[in-house]
Amino acid sequence: MPLRVGILSIAHLHVWSYVSALRSNPKSQLIGFWDSEEERAGLFAQQTGVPYIGFRDDLIDAVDAVVICSENPGHAELIEAAARAGKAVLCEKPIGVSEADFATITEAAEQVPVMTAFPCRFSPAYAELKARVESGAIGKIQAISATNRGRCPFGWFVEKEKSGGAAMIDHTVHVADLLLDLLGEEPSDVQAFVGNNMYSQDWEDTAIVSMRYPSGIAVTLDSSWSRPANYKTWGDVTMRVVGESGVLELDMFGQGIQHYGPKGHQELGIVPDLDAAMVDEFLSAVIEERTPLVTAAHG
Structure with missing residues (x-):
């Protein structure tokens, strides 16, 4: 059974590649996305056909794992929210921008798998x-x-x-x-x-x-x-x-x-397609209940 995945924020330009990778991978089912800006979200939903979920926690509750593509200072809050709900995380880099961020993320990574998006590792x-x-x-x-x-x-x-x-x-x-x-x-x-x-x-x-x-x-x-x-x-x-x-x-x-x-x-x-290889490693690690090749600590 494929892993249900949601995207938290579409601010980062890499989100387009992740949508493609998630859709093409039989291990995943892309449920939808949430974004803090409704106008941006509406346009993205129209362009990609990915369902827009208006409330962040509704999307988190509906999935097994999330991919975070927000602006950098928003990473820690979204990782914490996902971890609180027991959902695995693949987060864009840099994973945090302050010591407070890193403390929050480190604690979250003790509860759920948290993978930093470093596609170059998969070259x-x-x-x-x-x-x-x-x-x-x-x-x-x-x-x-x-x-x-x-x-x-x-x-x-x-x-x-x-x-x-x-x-x-x-x-x-x-x-x-x-x-x-x-x-x-x-x-x-x-x-x-x-x-x-x-x-x-x-x-x-x-x-x-x-x-x-x-x-x-x-x-x-x-x-x-x-x-x-x-x-x-x-x-x-x-x-x-x-x-x-x-x-x-x-x-x-x-x-x-x-x-x-x-x-x-x-x-x-x-x-190769590095993003696709990275997403596949994330999905495989969650499904197999193992530590991904790249973790929050590497971020």
């Missing part, structure tokens, strides 16, 4: 890169340079009271999660630099992060909103992993890995 290209690192194909990692640059999303993403921040909070998290998974350790030293020269507003559009890990690995990350509006994808996720005996280059949206090593150069191209 076959990333999985191959990780496997090659773990096999010793490039030797001990020395340094990593990474990017998660994107087009500026504007809207509530640049309203700090609704987003909690701009480019830094929006795009640093995906690669930070991959680094935690790949290296198995958190950085011991972090420096961040932000700027607003591209759009000259009171929010950052440029973000560069430098990290040093206990094992000595040095990492740089560019998470700026620096892609033009007509760029071929909404952004990029790249990693260049430098080892003692080789280099691995990941281009997630190009869907491939470049491996330069003693045996020459290899190029592997892979084209």
Whole structure:
């Protein structure tokens, strides 16, 4: 029997992808959605055909699990409401924007499964890169340079009271999660630099992060909103992993890995739907009553 799923808020643009993933997955039955803005909700219902449920708690009561796509500061309240009703949660990132949020979410995650939406974890290209690192194909990692640059999303993403921040909070998290998974350790030293020269507003559009890990690995990350509006994808996720005996280059949206090593150069191209893979993991974890691959703690 499929899992009954509801969507709490449609504020985040990723909601369109989640609707598609939920509808196409035989493990789920999309019951409906709730949103705090009636006009926005009416238009979304008309465009997608997904039923609009006017009262949040009515939707929560009618489902087994929820997907949260609200503005960032609203995540904790919605997670808490779902947990109170015993419903599993898949929540957009960043999962919270304050220490109070994290305390609320941590408590909720002790009651029900809470999964952070980190689709990059489900990239076959990333999985191959990780496997090659773990096999010793490039030797001990020395340094990593990474990017998660994107087009500026504007809207509530640049309203700090609704987003909690701009480019830094929006795009640093995906690669930070991959680094935690790949290296198995958190950085011991972090420096961040932000700027607003591209759009000259009171929010950052440029973000560069430098990290040093206990094992000595040095990492740089560019998470700026620096892609033009007509760029071929909404952004990029790249990693260049430098080892003692080789280099691995990941281009997630190009869907491939470049491996330069003693045996020459290899190029592997892979084209997945990351959101669909992430949603499937969430559904499977709830149905199988196990911990999902990514949890609230990773957020």
